Amino acid sequence: MKWRKINNVIHRDLGYLCFGLTILYVISGIAVNHIQDWNPTYSITRSTTAVDLSGVDLQNNNTITLEVLSQLDEQSPLKNIFRVDANTLKIFVKNNNITVYLDRSEVFQEKSIKRPLLFEANFLHLNHAKKLWTWFADLYALALGILAITGLFVLRGKKGITGRGAWLTAAGILIPIFFLWLYT
Structure with missing residues (x-):
C-alpha cells in the first residue's frame, strides 16, 4: 500500500x-x-427578598439560619454558615448562596443551576x-x-501542501505568533 x-x-x-x-x-x-x-457552567439567578426576623435572637447564627431557610422554603442541605460582621450572615446551601442583612431584614440569594x-x-x-x-x-x-x-x-498539487496548502499552513502558524507578539 x-x-x-x-x-x-x-x-x-x-x-x-x-x-x-x-x-x-x-x-x-x-x-x-x-x-x-x-x-458557562451554571445559570445564576439573583434575587432579593424581605424576611421577618422579629422575635429571632440575632446573636445566634443557627437560629437565624433556621428561620431564614424556613421563610425561603429552602430544602437543600446546609453546607456552612459564616458571620461576616454584626449585621451580615452568609448561609451556604447546595446550589444557593444566601446573604442575610440583619439590619434591614433582607436576604440576597444567588441560586445556581447546572447548564445542560x-x-x-x-x-x-x-x-x-x-x-x-x-x-x-x-x-x-x-x-x-x-x-x-x-x-x-491529503491533497496533491497546487491545492496541496506544495501549493495553496503551504500558504494556509504558514498562516495557521503565523496567526498565533502574531497574537503572542501583540499581547505579550
Whole structure:
C-alpha cells in the first residue's frame, strides 16, 4: 500500500474517531472563552427578598439560619454558615448562596443551576474528572496532532501542501505568533 493511501486512511479514521470529542470541545471552548461575560457552567439567578426576623435572637447564627431557610422554603442541605460582621450572615446551601442583612431584614440569594450539556462539556474540557480522563484527553490531543500532520498530505498539487496548502499552513502558524507578539 502506498504511503499517501495509508496517510488518507489514518486521517479519515482518526477524523471519525475524534469527531464527537472535537464538537464537545468546540462548544465548551467557545463557552469558556467568554467567561468574563457569563458563567458557562451554571445559570445564576439573583434575587432579593424581605424576611421577618422579629422575635429571632440575632446573636445566634443557627437560629437565624433556621428561620431564614424556613421563610425561603429552602430544602437543600446546609453546607456552612459564616458571620461576616454584626449585621451580615452568609448561609451556604447546595446550589444557593444566601446573604442575610440583619439590619434591614433582607436576604440576597444567588441560586445556581447546572447548564445542560455545557456543565458536562466543561467538566471534561477543563479536566475536572482527572484520573483516567487525563490520559484519554492526552491521547485525543495526540490524535489531533496526527490529524493535523496527515491533513497536510491529503491533497496533491497546487491545492496541496506544495501549493495553496503551504500558504494556509504558514498562516495557521503565523496567526498565533502574531497574537503572542501583540499581547505579550
